[in-house]
Amino acid sequence: xxxxxxxxxxxxxxxxxxxxxxxxxxxxxxxxxxxxxxxxxxxxxxxxxxxxxxxxxxxxxxxxxxxxxxxxxxxxxxxxxxxxxxxxxxxxxxxxxxxxxxxxxxxxxxxxxxxxxxxxxxxxxxxxxxxxxxxxxxxxxxxxxxxxxxxxxxxxxxxxxxxxxxxxxxxxxxxxxxxxxxxxxxxxxxxxxxxxxxxxxxxxxxxxxxxxxxxxxxxxxxxxxxxxxxxxxxxxxxxxxxxxxxxxxxxxxxxxxxxxxxxxxxxxxxxxxxxxxxxxxxxxxxxxxxxxxxxxxxxxxxxxxxxxxxxxxxxxxxxxxxxxxxxxxxxxxxx
Numbered sequence: 001x002x003x004x005x006x007x008x009x010x011x012x013x014x015x016x017x018x019x020x021x022x023x024x025x026x027x028x029x030x031x032x033x034x035x036x037x038x039x040x041x042x043x044x045x046x047x048x049x050x051x052x053x054x055x056x057x058x059x060x061x062x063x064x065x066x067x068x069x070x071x072x073x074x075x076x077x078x079x080x081x082x083x084x085x086x087x088x089x090x091x092x093x094x095x096x097x098x099x100x101x102x103x104x105x106x107x108x109x110x111x112x113x114x115x116x117x118x119x120x121x122x123x124x125x126x127x128x129x130x131x132x133x134x135x136x137x138x139x140x141x142x143x144x145x146x147x148x149x150x151x152x153x154x155x156x157x158x159x160x161x162x163x164x165x166x167x168x169x170x171x172x173x174x175x176x177x178x179x180x181x182x183x184x185x186x187x188x189x190x191x192x193x194x195x196x197x198x199x200x201x202x203x204x205x206x207x208x209x210x211x212x213x214x215x216x217x218x219x220x221x222x223x224x225x226x227x228x229x230x231x232x233x234x235x236x237x238x239x240x241x242x243x244x245x246x247x248x249x250x251x252x253x254x255x256x257x258x259x260x261x262x263x264x265x266x267x268x269x270x271x272x273x274x275x276x277x278x279x280x281x282x283x284x285x286x287x288x289x290x291x292x293x294x295x296x297x298x299x300x301x302x303x304x305x306x307x308x309x310x311x312x313x314x315x316x317x318x319x320x321x322x323x324x325x326x327x328x329x330x331x332x333x334x335x
Contacts, residue, residue, distance in 0.1 A: 005037050006034075006037050006038065006041065009030070009033050009034040009037045010034060012030045012033070012034070013027070013030040013031050013033075013034045015030075016029075016030040016031075017030075017031075022054070022058070023058050023062060028055050028058060028059070031051045031054060031055055032051070032052070032055050032073075032076065034051060035047075035048040035049075035051035035052050035055070035076070035080070036048075036076075038051070039080055039083060039084075042271070042272075042273070042274045043274060045080070045083065045084035045274070046084065048080055048084075049077070049080045049081060049084055049086070052073070052076050052077040052080045053077060055073045055076070055077075056070070056073040056074055056076075056077045059073045060073075065100060066100060066103070066104045071097065071100060071101055071104065071111070074093065074096065074097040074100065075097055075111075075115065077093055078090055078093035078094045078096075078097050078115075078118065079118065081093050082094070082118065082121070082122055082125075084277070085273075085276065085277045085278045085314060087122055087125055087126050087278065087314060087315070088126070088315075088316075090122045091119070091122045091123065091126065094115060094118055094119035094122055095119060097115050098112060098115040098116055098119050101115055107142070108142050108145075108146060113139050113142060113143065116135050116136075116138065116139050117135070117136065117139055117157075117160065119132075119135060120132035120133075120135040120136045120139075120164065123135075124164070124167055125278060126315070126319075127315075127319065127320050127321055129164065129167035129168045130168055132164055132167070133161075133164045133165065133167075133168050136157075136160055136161045136164040137161055137164075139157055139160075139161075140154070140157040140158060140160070140161045143157050150184075152195070155181065155184065155185060155188075155195060156195060158177060158181050159178075159181060159195070159198055159199045159202060161177070162174045162177040162178050162181065162199070162202050162206075163202050163205075165177070166202060166205055166206050166209065169209075171206050171209045171210050172210075174202070174206045175203070175206050175207070175210065178199055178202055178203040178206065179203070181199050182196065182199050182200055182203055185199050191222075191226065192226040192229065192230055194230075194237070196226075197223050197226045197227060197230075197237070197241075200219050200222060200223050201219075201220065201223045201240070201241055201244060203219050204216045204217075204219035204220035204223060204244055204248070205220075205244055205247075207219060208244075208247055208248050208251055211251075213248055213251055213252050216248045216251075217245070217248045217249075217252075220241065220244045220245045220248055221245060223241045223244070224238070224241045224242055224245055227241045233268075234268055234271075234272070236269075236272060236279075239265050239268050239269055239272075242261055242264070242265055243261075243262070243265050243283065243286065245261060246258040246261040246262045246265070246286070246290070247286075249261070250289070250290050250293070253293070255290055255293055255294035256294070258290050259287070259290055259291065259294060259296075262283065262286055262287040262290060263287065265283050266280065266283045266284055266287055269283050276310060276313075278314055281307055281310040281311065281314065282321075284303050284306065284307055284310075285303070285304070285307045285321070285325060287303060288300040288303035288304045288307065288328070289328075291303070292328065292332070297332055300332060301329065301332045301333065304325055304328055304329040304332065305329060307325045308322065308325045308326055308329055311325055
C-alpha cells in the first residue's frame, strides 16, 4: 500500500526525534516539512502550528533571534497562524518578524517587504484597513525605487495597493489605479494570467462600490471564466471570484441568483479551510445577509447565530464584524 505524504513525513520526523533529539537541525528540518504537509489538511492546522512553534523557539534559543534560520522559522510560524485564522497571534508574529528583518536585512530587503505585505494582510483581515494601507503603499514605493515601474513585483504591488484603497473606502483612487493597470497586465501577460485576473477582480469590486453594477458584472464574469478555466471550480481564487459575482448580483437585488452561488462557495470553503476559518465565517455571514434581503429570515438567523459565536472566538468582544452580526441577529429576533 502506498503511503501518503503525511504518513511519510510523520515517520521521518519520529525517526529523527528518536535518534537525534528534538533540537538537532535534521530533526527541526523534518518537523518543518511535516508541518508544511499538515497545514493545508482540514483539522490539522493546529498541529502544524505547534510544530512551527517548536522549530521557531528552538532556532531562537540555539541560534539567536536574528539568525537566518530563526527568521525563516518566524516567517513560517506567522504564516501558519494567519492561515489557521489565529489573527491576533499572527499580527504579533508578523510584527516581530518584520521588525527583526528590517533591523537585520534593511527595510528595502525583499524578505522585509514580503513580511510588511503579510502584516498588512492580517491587519485587513482584522478589519483595520486604514492601518494596513500605509504599509502597502510603502512597499510599493520602495519597489518602484528599486525596480522601476514595469517590474512584475511592482505591478503586483500596485494591484495590492489598489485593493488596500478599496478596503479603506478610497474607491475613486482605486479605480484610477486599476484602469491604468489592467491594460498593462493584459499586454504583458494575457487576459487569463493570474496577475491580470487579480487586477480585473479588484476593478470589478470597486465598480460595485461605485454602484456601476453592469460594468462590474462584466468584469467579474470574465474573472470567473478565467479562474474556472485555469484553476478549476474549487480553487480559492475561483471561489473568491464567484463570491464577487454574488456580491454584484446582491447589489442588483438578484437574490435568487446570488444565494445558490454563495451556498456553493460556503461548501467549497468549508472543505478547503474548515468550518471555523475566518474566510468560511465571512462567507457564512455574506450568505446570511443575502438571505435576509431575500426574506429567508429563519435560515439567516441560524447562520448569524453561528457567526456571532465565531467572531467572538476569532476577534474578541467589540470587534466591528461581531457588533454588526449581533445587531442583525437582534433585529431578526425582535418581535
